[in-house]
Amino acid sequence: MTTMTLGDAGLEAALRDLRVAAPPAVGFGALVDAGLADRYAPIETPLGQAFVAWNGRGVSWIGRADDGAAFEARFRADVGRDIAAADEVPERLGRAIGRRIAGNRRVRIKLDLRGHTTFEVAVWMKALEIPHGEVRPYGWIAAEIGKPKAVRAVGTALAHNPVPLVVPCHRVVRSDGMIGQYSMGGPDAKRRVLSSEGLDTRWLEEEAAAGHRFTGSDTTHIVCNPTCRDARRVTPQHRVTFPSLVAASSAGYRPCLHCRPVSLAA
Amino acid sequence: MDTDVALAKRLAKDLDAAFPVLVDAHQDRLYTIALRLLGDRRDAEEVAQDALVRAFRAMRGYQRERVAALRLRPWLASIAVNLARNRRRRAEDRQPPNQLEPMLDTGFDLPADLRSGPERRADRRETQRELAEALLRLTPAVRTAIVLRHVDGLSVAETAEALGRPEGTIKAQVHRGLRELRITFETPALRPPTTPARARAARLLPALEAIR
Numbered sequence: 001m002t003t004m005t006l007g008d009a010g011l012e013a014a015l016r017d018l019r020v021a022a023p024p025a026v027g028f029g030a031l032v033d034a035g036l037a038d039r040y041a042p043i044e045t046p047l048g049q050a051f052v053a054w055n056g057r058g059v060s061w062i063g064r065a066d067d068g069a070a071f072e073a074r075f076r077a078d079v080g081r082d083i084a085a086a087d088e089v090p091e092r093l094g095r096a097i098g099r100r101i102a103g104n105r106r107v108r109i110k111l112d113l114r115g116h117t118t119f120e121v122a123v124w125m126k127a128l129e130i131p132h133g134e135v136r137p138y139g140w141i142a143a144e145i146g147k148p149k150a151v152r153a154v155g156t157a158l159a160h161n162p163v164p165l166v167v168p169c170h171r172v173v174r175s176d177g178m179i180g181q182y183s184m185g186g187p188d189a190k191r192r193v194l195s196s197e198g199l200d201t202r203w204l205e206e207e208a209a210a211g212h213r214f215t216g217s218d219t220t221h222i223v224c225n226p227t228c229r230d231a232r233r234v235t236p237q238h239r240v241t242f243p244s245l246v247a248a249s250s251a252g253y254r255p256c257l258h259c260r261p262v263s264l265a266a
Numbered sequence: 267m268d269t270d271v272a273l274a275k276r277l278a279k280d281l282d283a284a285f286p287v288l289v290d291a292h293q294d295r296l297y298t299i300a301l302r303l304l305g306d307r308r309d310a311e312e313v314a315q316d317a318l319v320r321a322f323r324a325m326r327g328y329q330r331e332r333v334a335a336l337r338l339r340p341w342l343a344s345i346a347v348n349l350a351r352n353r354r355r356r357a358e359d360r361q362p363p364n365q366l367e368p369m370l371d372t373g374f375d376l377p378a379d380l381r382s383g384p385e386r387r388a389d390r391r392e393t394q395r396e397l398a399e400a401l402l403r404l405t406p407a408v409r410t411a412i413v414l415r416h417v418d419g420l421s422v423a424e425t426a427e428a429l430g431r432p433e434g435t436i437k438a439q440v441h442r443g444l445r446e447l448r449i450t451f452e453t454p455a456l457r458p459p460t461t462p463a464r465a466r467a468a469r470l471l472p473a474l475e476a477i478r
Contacts, residue, residue, distance in 0.1 A: 016416065029315040031289060
């Protein structure tokens with residue numbers, strides 16, 4: 001043991017000497033909690049491995065990339081915040097994302113959608129209402145958010161969805177029923193995600209090509225979007241299809257209250 | 267001090283842009299305060315990070331004028347001190363204090379200053395370790411006063427502001443703390459024991475001091 005005698009000045013100097021540098025995780029962690037920086041980690045999705053970024057305000061970004069470095073570079077360029085890899089997605093968040101992708105719409109996932117327009121956010125929140133395994137046309141979203149003429153803008157907003165899969169922009173298809181574009185890797189990726197939800201995309205595209213935009217039941221006289229779960233319960237001998245809502249209406253059919261089909265501009 | 271006044275004004279003007287500057291400027295001292303109060307690096311990391319986040323959220327809720335007028339050094343210190351106090355109380359609730367071994371985590375396992383020779387370095391680290399342990403044996407009120415006044419280097423007035431105590435109380439607590447720390451170092455027989463087996467005896471030291 002050392003023997004020492006400390007005078008007042010010596011003791012005060014020794015106390016000052018107890019200052020230490022904070023580990024880097026302290027400052028960066030504070031910035032993440034404040035929503036001024038993000039962390040990211042890989043997640044498993046129906047499209048294989050993707051990356052998810054989050055901060056104290058919620059999930060901020062989901063995307064596919066060849067590796068973490070490529071994801072970071074895109075995040076920095078698009079979002080403009082600092083980002084660092086985490087060992088893994090926090091357990092609760094990872095579980096919630098898994099359940100949301102598996103079709104549980106009620107699981108709560110906080111989203112950090114700062115920097116986006118209220119129109120974009122309205123489009124994404126509406127897409128969240130589309131049930132697992134069903135699709136709606138762009139025009140349906142436009143009508144539902146009270147901007148029936150903004151069909152093209154809806155498409156643009158969906159293409160800019162920062163949190164695909166969690167906000168299911170893949171469930172929105174072209175107004176002619178064709179599958180349409182997808183930011184996570186084009187139409188093929190979109191077909192794969194929809195198939196993982198149990199939707200027969202080949203049937204969907206064949207119906208669209210045949211001009212069957214709406215499906216009705218001749219017993220209830222209710223007309224639906226073709227993928228509405230009510231429409232899919234109709235037995236083949238009672239199923240009727242319509243090229244337009246006007247045609248259905250003049251045949252005495254009323255729109256389904258669940259899927260709320262809307263007239264679509266050609 | 268001047269840089270803190272300028273920083274408070276920047277925070278009032280654009281909190282998101284200026285907050286990283288605050289983090290850079292204050293993270294080390296908040297971590298040091300928490301480490302010297304709690305003696306555990308993991309706890310200190312969490313307290314320091316939490317203090318910064320709470321400061322951010324508080325400022326987001328304040329009027330601009332209030333943010334601009336903040337005296338950041340004592341204000342941030344008070345947040346860290348309160349969080350450390352809550353954490354210590356929770357730990358004591360889980361485990362009665364008479365079963366707690368003294369905490370020996372002094373935060374110095376990093377390579378020491380390479381400018382000094384190996385012997386001096388070892389001496390210095392031994393002093394730091396013993397002093398950090400001695401701090402943890404002070405009563406919490408005296409410890410916080412010493413840590414803010416002499417480890418962090420706040421003025422008596424700033425320490426009083428951070429702790430919400432009168433300046434006279436701070437002076438008395440600092441005086442008492444320095445005296446107790448000095449005794450620890452000047453009396454080899456009363457030096458802090460470093461093995462858990464001798465730890466319980468150490469808690470009797472203040473009582474022994476009092477009847478001497």
